[in-house]
Amino acid sequence: MTLQARVQRHLQAHHVATLATSGPQGVWAAAVFYVHDGWDLYFLSAPGSRHCLNLTHSAQVAVTIQGDHADWPGIQGVQLEGVVDQLTGDAEARAQLLYGQKFPLIGKLAQAPAVIVEALAKVCWYRVAPRRLLFIDNSLGFGHRDELDLSAPIASL
Secondary structure (H helix, E strand, O other), X not given: OOHHHHHHHHHHHOOEEEEEEEEOOEEXXXXXXXXXXXXXXXXXXXXXXXXXXXXXXXXEEEEEEEOOOOXXXXXXXXXXXXEEEEOOHHHHHHHHHHHHHHOHHHHOHHHOOHHHHHHHOOOEEEEEEEEEEEEEEHHHOOOOEEEEOOOOOOOOO
């Protein structure tokens, strides 16, 4: 399996990313649910949260996505650095559609509990555009990591 396919499979299999931001109060990390499209990651969050407020000062972020393992040889994960932008218009609608496909509760708001509908009315949608992406795979050796060429077209899986 190619490195691209392994990373795409990993992104599809997981749901939570750790987003690291920096702002006036220093660095901060927050767990966010995400969906991906190609190499871009999409998440939603309250604009008043510390990580979103940090984004108004610096759009540069670091992200990790990995499972929880009890043994070092099992560790696999994505480490990336990139830039975040807040979405509007068609880009926001596309992110919502993708998110709803991965998280059916969001995709069927007419059937969602009122508390979810109310919460979603207060969020903003964001895209992380990776500039550099590494895939860690300790099953290939302790500390093994490969850098993905993000300029290459994504091959069919």
